[in-house]
Amino acid sequence: FSLVNYLITGGAGFIGSNLAAEVVKRGGKVSLVDDLSMGKEENIIHLNKKRVTFYKKSITDHDFMTNLLIKEHFDYIILLGAVASVANSVRMPYETHEVNQEANINILETIRKFGLNVKKLLFASSAAVYGNNPQQPKKEGSAIEPGTPYAIDKFASERYALTYGELYQIPTVATRFFNVYGPRQNPDSPYSGVLSIIFDCLENNKQFKLFGDGSQTRDFTYVKDVVNAVLLLLYDSKAVNSVYNVATGKSVSLKEVIATFEKILNKQLEIEYLPERIGDVKHSSANISRLMAMGFRPDYDIVAGLNLYINAGV
Ligand code: UD2
16 A cells, blocks of 8 residues: 655645645645745645655756656656746746756656656646737637746746657646635745735735736636646546646736725735836636536635635644
8 A cells, every 4th residue: 555646846835835735635645846945844844744755956956856756656746846936037037947947848858768657747837828918818729928938938848748748648737827825825025926915014014015006807816726626637537638727717806805805804905006017917817617627616716715815824
């Protein structure tokens, strides 16, 4: 009897640590690779040590990754490791490329070369691949207009994963996450998820800088829904060689979100209004019928998600 074995790159990050907790809860064991550039050890410290192995390593360390993959038998591989900041990708396009694309192809190549028997590999892509395509809501078949190094590498890695799947019979799937929020999202950068910034401002009585008038809309997706979608796609053998939007299917404005936060916390957010951020899209909404056809239903609308987030503690 052996436990189902998972590998999560970016495992100490926001989504990775939430996924790791769920996998452990469901009885699996998991290896987490993270260089802690964005992730934090405290995100995973509470997890059962007998089931979790943490490697403080960069996924760009190809020798390390190759050896790890050969040594361990991973049933499921989830590629979340990335330079998550679009702004950083613009500042450091090549360094981003090494993390967001080359590191992923090295993992795929190792699986191919050594004929590793993986039940499913999931690559986490992003709504960023749609770029400035004005069509709403975004479907997986909508035009791709990646406008930043981040988006280009996400799209390339997505295609590599799916193409390796087709060419070399490695079961792969890709997801395009929309604006994910929830516990352990790091609010420290101005390009962090806006909800983590708003929460931080409300908790610590800081002024929130609002870019625009608050009428911009996003499909804010609670991290538990993302974790559920990821696990559903990993376990369903029909979910192969395809990409799935992961979102709630319902967008709300920043103004509405702020009002919901204020109501739950019974506190007013101090706002400084600034011009719209360059490169921002005004509206973002997702069509999730492909994911729903696999049986997914979002459990958390914005009110339910924010309530859980605010009361989560860690
Ligand atoms: C999201 C992704 C990004 C990329 C992009 C593709 C996150 C964190 N970012 O960017 O990686 O995939 O989608 O379209 O998921 N805002 C403020 N004040 C702040 C911070 C943000 O007003 O301090 C506004 C911002 O101008 C934007 C909205 O809030 O209108 C959402 O910003 P975001 O950075 O959380 O997410 P987004 O959709 O720009």
